[in-house]
Amino acid sequence: MSTVRWGIVGTGEIANAVAGDFQFVPEAELAAVASRTQDKADRFAAQFAVPRAYGSYEGLLEAPDIDVVYIATPHPMHRDIALAAIGCGKAVLVEKAFTATQAGAKAVVDAARASGVFCMEAMWTRFQPVVAAAREVVAWGRIGDVIAVQGDLYAQRDFEPGHRLFEKDLGGGAILDLGVYVVNFAQAFLGDVKAIDCMTRLYGTGVEKAASINLTHSAGGLSSLTCGFDGPGPGRMSIIGTKGWIEVEPRFHHPTKISIHRAGVLPRIIEARPMGRGYSHEIAEVTACIDEGLTESTTMPLQDTLEVMRVLETCLRQSGIYHHEAHVELS
Ligand SMILES: NC(=O)c1ccc[n+]([C@@H]2O[C@H](COP(=O)([O-])OP(=O)(O)OC[C@H]3O[C@@H](n4cnc5c(N)ncnc54)[C@H](OP(=O)(O)O)[C@@H]3O)[C@@H](O)[C@H]2O)c1
Structure with a gap:
């Protein structure tokens, strides 16, 4: 396998976490970083x-020797940066939530497909070793037909004016930051959605503290999901089938253990630790796909990203919340 050369756009919290995981993927070379300010870019480069x-x-997007751009800015900036990167012929890995709006997601997916470049949402949960094991357990029919998914993702955060999690212009709110995980997980195991019922609690800034999301999936499954910033929570997830169930042990978005339960049988436990902080698996997936000349991941396909964005936007609209994509100054 040849070396795939990566560039990171944005030097915030997640960029720092992901950069440390490149050491676990020898075929992926972290070759460049870009910030809105040279000083931040220099400090990040020195650290990693x-x-x-x-x-x-712009400097990074136009660099001829970069194969793939990892976009690690707040959600409303993802669309413009991804479109510019695709326009320069780069593959893109775009942080979750993929964009701030469904229309933004469609624009990025359409551009990637038209240009024939690789594109994926950085939904690292799908690549965790025990989540892959859960998919296999389901595929073998061990829990029968999957009929329900139940879970929560609470991540307690004190309200902080100006922080991206709480500001509308920065795509704030629990639904795009945490709801994306629970909805993505339900969609992975139950498929697309035909009915959506969402209730929220809001901050004064007009974005959600918390949300309760009930989905009816097209194939008949039901999911019951919650997320929020205004309290702690276990981060549990259960996949329920006609013959048993799988518990994805907390916290489900980067788990190390699942237990499989069937009537009359002792629970079976599968444990596997991720490499590094858990981002190495998505880095490895993107690197392998690009090396093989693929334009999508079969584990996190673009159609699933579009469906999840549709569900999230419908949830937001049910509370009267309308996000907008930002215009990003690239130069
Ligand atoms: N997968 C995960 O586990 C995970 C965890 C956390 C966050 N995320 C996702 O990653 C993205 C970034 O989150 P984060 O927590 O890393 O955010 P953050 O700490 O605020 O960093 C975002 C970075 O984006 C750049 N940026 C560009 N325009 C900006 C603007 N108008 N305001 C603020 N920053 C701007 C900045 O980098 P420069 O100044 O260097 O340009 C900033 O450091 C979000 O989409 C989030 O959902 C994913």
């Missing part, structure tokens, strides 16, 4: 031994 640091996003 990245050879090149750009003081504008």
Whole structure:
């Protein structure tokens, strides 16, 4: 396998976490980083031994020797940066939530498909070893037909004015930040959705503290999901079938253990630790797909991203919340 050269756009919290996981994927070279300011790019490059640091996003997007751009900015900036990267012929890995709007997601997917470049949402949960094991357990029919998914993702955060999680202009709110995980998980095991019922509690800034989401899936499954910033929670997830169920042990979005339960049989436990902080698996997936000349991941396909974005936007609209994509200054 040849080396795939990566560039990171944005030097915030998640960029720092993901950068440390490149060491676990020898075929992936973290070759460049871009920030809105040269000083931040230089500091990030020094910390992670990245050879090149750009003081504008444009510099990295136009660099001829970068194969794939990892976009690690707040959600409303994803669309413009992804479109610019695709326009430069780059593959893209776009943080979750993929964009701030369904229309933004469609624009990015359409552009990637038209250009024939690889594109994927950075939904790292789907690549965790025990989540892959849960998919196999289901595929073998061990729990029968999957009929329900139940779970929560609460991540307690004190309200902080100006922080991206709480500001509408930065795509704030629990639904795009945490709801994306629970809805994505339900969609992975129950498929597309035909009916959506969402209730929320809001901050004064007009974005959600918490949400309760009930989905009816097209194939008949039901999912019952909650998420929020205004309290702690276990982060449990259960996949329920006609012959048994799988518990994805907390916290389900980066789990190390699942237990499989069937009537009259002792529970079976599967444990597997992720490499590094757990982002190495999505890095490996993207690197392998690009090396093989693929334009999508079969584990996190673009159609699933579009469906999840449709569900999230419908949930938001039921509370009268309308997000917008930002216009990003790239130079
Ligand atoms: N997969 C996961 O586990 C995970 C965890 C956390 C976050 N995320 C996702 O990653 C994305 C970034 O989240 P984060 O927590 O890393 O955010 P963050 O700490 O605020 O960092 C975002 C970075 O984006 C850049 N940026 C560009 N325009 C910006 C603007 N107008 N305001 C603020 N920052 C701007 C900044 O980098 P420069 O100044 O260097 O340009 C900033 O450091 C979000 O979409 C989030 O959902 C994923």
